[in-house]
Amino acid sequence: MKRxxxxxxxxxxxxxxxxxxxxxxxPRLVDAVRAxxxxxxxxxxxxxxxxxxxxxxxxxxxxxxxxxQAMVAGSAGDMRRALQQVAVEYASSSWADDALLRLVQMDxxxxxxxxxxxxxxxxxxxxxxxxxLARAAYWAGRTYFDDNKPAAACxxxxxxxxxxxxxxxxxxxxxxxxxxxxxxxxxxxxPADSTRPPxxxxxxxxxxxxxxxxxxxxxxxxxxxxxxxxxxxxLAARARAAGFTVITVREKGLYKVxxxxxxxxxEAQAAAGRLKAKLGGNPFVAAGP
Numbered sequence: 229m230k231r232x233x234x235x236x237x238x239x240x241x242x243x244x245x246x247x248x249x250x251x252x253x254x255p256r257l258v259d260a261v262r263a264x265x266x267x268x269x270x271x272x273x274x275x276x277x278x279x280x281x282x283x284x285x286x287x288x289x290x291x292x293x294x295x296x297q298a299m300v301a302g303s304a305g306d307m308r309r310a311l312q313q314v315a316v317e318y319a320s321s322s323w324a325d326d327a328l329l330r331l332v333q334m335d336x337x338x339x340x341x342x343x344x345x346x347x348x349x350x351x352x353x354x355x356x357x358x359x360x361l362a363r364a365a366y367w368a369g370r371t372y373f374d375d376n377k378p379a380a381a382c383x384x385x386x387x388x389x390x391x392x393x394x395x396x397x398x399x400x401x402x403x404x405x406x407x408x409x410x411x412x413x414x415x416x417x418x419p420a421d422s423t424r425p426p427x428x429x430x431x432x433x434x435x436x437x438x439x440x441x442x443x444x445x446x447x448x449x450x451x452x453x454x455x456x457x458x459x460x461x462x463l464a465a466r467a468r469a470a471g472f473t474v475i476t477v478r479e480k481g482l483y484k485v486x487x488x489x490x491x492x493x494x495e496a497q498a499a500a501g502r503l504k505a506k507l508g509g510n511p512f513v514a515a516g517p
Contacts, residue, residue, distance in 0.1 A: 254289060257296040264300035272300040291318035295327060308334060315347075325351060325358040332367050341375040348384070356508075362392040362402070369405040382409035386462035389454060390509050396455045403458030410461060447496035448475070448486040449503055450514040460485050463507075470506045472499070486514060 252258045256279060264272035276297045283290050291314050298310035311334075314327035328351045335344035348368045351358065358364075365388020372381035385406045392398045449472075452463050460483030464474045472487035487503060490496040496513040503511040 252292060252296055254292065257292060261296055261299050269300060269302060273297070273302065276300060288321070291321040291323045294318070295323045298327070298330065304334065304338075319354065325355040325360050328355075329360050329364055329367070332364065332371070336367055336371055341371055344371045345375065345380075361508075362388040362395070362398055364388070365391070366398070366401055366405070369402070373405070373408060378408065382406070382462075385409065386466050387508070389459040389462045390452055390466065390507055392454070392459070394455075399455045399459050403456040403462075406458045406462050410458065446515065447488075447490040447493055448514055449488050449490075449496055449500045449511050451485045451487050451503060451507060451511050452509055453482040453484045455482060457483060459483070466507055467503065470503065472503070487511075 252261055256275065260272040260275045260279075263269075263275075276293060279293050280290075280297065283293060294310050294314045298307045298314070301307035301310060308331065311327040311331050314321065315324050315331065318324055328347050332344045332347045332351070335341070335347065344367070348364060348371065351360070351364055365384045368384035369381045369388070372378070372384065385402050386409075389399060389402045389406065392402060451467050451474075454460050454463060460476050463485045464476055467474045467485065467487040470487075473489060474485060474487050477484045477486060488496065488499050490499065493513055500511045500513055
């Protein structure tokens with residue numbers, strides 16, 4: 229089981245949401261990782277060990293070598309040690325967020341949900357701008373649902389769908405998990421009792437005058453454009469929680485989630501800044517509706 233786990237993580241594409249944000253850039257590391265994937269693991273590990281011995285720990289290449297060492301490791305313990313060294317000793321490097329996500333995947337695979345949750349929250353807090361957020365959200369959804377923490381799972385999944393952009397496969401994976409959030413919301417909603425008759429002595433209601441048609445807003449803020457209804461529902465829920473009215477427009481196969489109703493572009497631009505601060509992504513001003 230652990231050998232299969234190592235092979236899947238090293239391959240990078242054998243697990244959903246497992247593709248890393250970075251690939252090795254040094255040709256020597258590229259060749260070593262490729263050799264390991266082709267079955268020459270001992271040779272690959274020897275090459276990387278020689279690079280480690282020849283590289284000062286202060287060199288910017290050092291954390292990349294450690295990360296490559298994890299990818300060709302011969303045991304789960306060796307892989308974990310190398311990843312933890314990157315995440316802890318080289319936390320400011322561009323490889324630390326990748327290392328944390330790999331640790332989350334390892335923790336989930338061996339059902340260490342508590343450790344996976346710690347690494348997920350560290351990833352969110354220490355690397356708020358990481359491009360791995362949407363992929364981390366997939367593992368967070370699985371981890372927190374399995375640990376019976378649906379609120380945390382749904383929070384992560386909604387964030388992930390907002391960040392997944394045009395990655396349709398990842399949007400579908402996140403949207404599939406988010407269906408559990410929609411089902412929970414439907415279960416919690418109590419149906420209105422429309423069968424109760426009015427009191428016998430009540431006077432018939434006075435017909436209300438029809439409301440005047442509302443003027444169409446000149447501007448809204450587009451929060452995101454996603455590929456699935458589930459993803460748009462999650463994004464719309466986050467925008468409503470931030471205090472905005474929301475509509476979803478279907479155009480060219482995408483669900484475009486738009487927030488607010490603004491008479492001027494300046495008002496909409498100010499709201500776009502608030503939405504970016506609360507939800508992330510790249511909200512922008514769009515003409516109504």
